[in-house]
Amino acid sequence: MVPVEWYLLLAVGLFCIGLFGVLTRRDALYFLMSIELMMNAANINFVAFALYYGDLTGQVFALFVIALAAAEVAIGIGIILVLYRNFGVTDVTVPTEMRW
């Protein structure tokens, strides 16, 4: 069996790739994909440690997270759609009606 530390390293690596994408990409759709990567990194942890501890809580919660991530993407796509209709772009740095 693969030691659980390797799963943890994989999850942390995936999370960092997602975080890097969030911080560097200006397109809202790439942003959503990066968020998905970060959430799935957490899922790897849940599933791996559910096996390690021998209880199902983590696996079941991973299923919950998948459903929630889908809901979040649905909301996000909706907001990106109205963003595109109002500003004509999906670049998150363009809309500056208000100052930061």
Place this chain on the structure above:
Amino acid sequence: MGNVLPPVTALLPVLLLAFTGLALLLVDTVRPDARSNTSSAVAAALGSLVALAATVWLTVTGVGSADAGGAVLLFADAIKVDTMALFFTAIFASVTSLVVVAAHDYFHDHADPAAFYSLVVFAATGMALLAVSNSLAVVFVALEMVSLPSYVLVAFFKKNRGSVEAGMKYFLVGALSSAIFLFGISLVYAATGSLILSDVGDAMGSLDGLVGIAGLGIVMIVGGVAFKTASVPFHFWAPEAYEGAPAPVSAFLSSASKAAGFVVAFRLFTEAFPVGASLAADINWVLAFGVLAAVTMTLGNFAAAVQEEVKRMLAYSSIGHAGYALIGVAALSADGSGNGAVMGAAMAHLLVYGFMNTGAFLFVAMAERWGVGRTFQDYAGLARRAPVASTAMAVFMFSLAGLPPFAGFFSKYFLFMGAIDNGFVWLAALGAVNSVISLYYYSRVVKALFIDDPESSSSLDAVDVRPTALYAAVVFAAVATVLLLPGFGPVIETAEAAASALF
């Protein structure tokens, strides 16, 4: 009560809110063409008021209190109804009913207002669920249940560029922080092997080599809490979202959603990461919260002082108040006898804040409804045409500033005294200095309303529109703020008893 009624009765407020939201959605789906603004508003207000009544009834009958056999545990310990949960549910239900009543006039010419009411009630359901959650899984699900409707509510004016931009920024920061929060939960699960808060708390005592993983997870969870409460370092969405969102939504987010963030913080950092075990394991989140509280209140108050728009000023002031309430977790100590007192004072402050801040944002909603403009100058002389509403606004401002004869003074006083008793004099001193600064910008609003002359005599003609429901909500919030003055004794006693039961 457990002898007479099934234990699930303790979940009545959550269930009532959920059914109200579903019923609104159902009616809107079956009869989409009906001009349903009034009926939806009435249904949503009734639902949240009945939920509030159920919460008060449960509190009075003593559900979850130590006398009645302690907290009610449901669904394999994933749900825990105690007095703190009921206290916060009362805040959520009150703010929700005020907001939906006010929204009736605010959305008088909107094409599809029914969606608004169901989204607000769904978010309130999520908040009530958050208050009773006793498992990290339920915490995350409930947190998303609050966040997802909130993103949509901020962007509710689909053709208003400010509203859409605010919704986008709120969503981006929110999605990022919930991903970080989730990864934090996964690390805590990796270190402790459980998601039930009390089991996590037990495992905190024997972490061995996993302290680093647990510590990193806790730091990430602090980040998620900071987003929900609009505290540094995840505060910068708040001014944008509150300014761009429809004003009733700003009221809802800055009062109820912020309190929801605090109920998570209070629950997690008493039960899952108890202060004694955390400090023993060298995970000093008390210091982290202390720094966050100090930076948050200072930044919020200084930024509020330089704003020209009233709504944006209120947004920064709500960041400042998040800093005060954070004292409730920042001023805990391992052997502190005053832990319950300071956390209870923070809870009482959030209740008072729920009324005065909602009222202030609803006054802004009324100004938007009148169309008088957004800056301090635009508010000049409003008291001549709208004396009742302006007096209510003055009550909110002085109470937010914490002037002695108002309820905001008592809650801050108990909060700072609790911090001093627990040995955190520096936090209390900083809070007091910040309160003095805040008096400057709050009194600017009162000065504009009552003393300044309007720019022209015709600029106030718009005020002749009388939005009845908005008026009623603002006046009711003011009456509640004033009534909390004589009623503060029972409130602080309930809050301190609820908080003491957590330690």
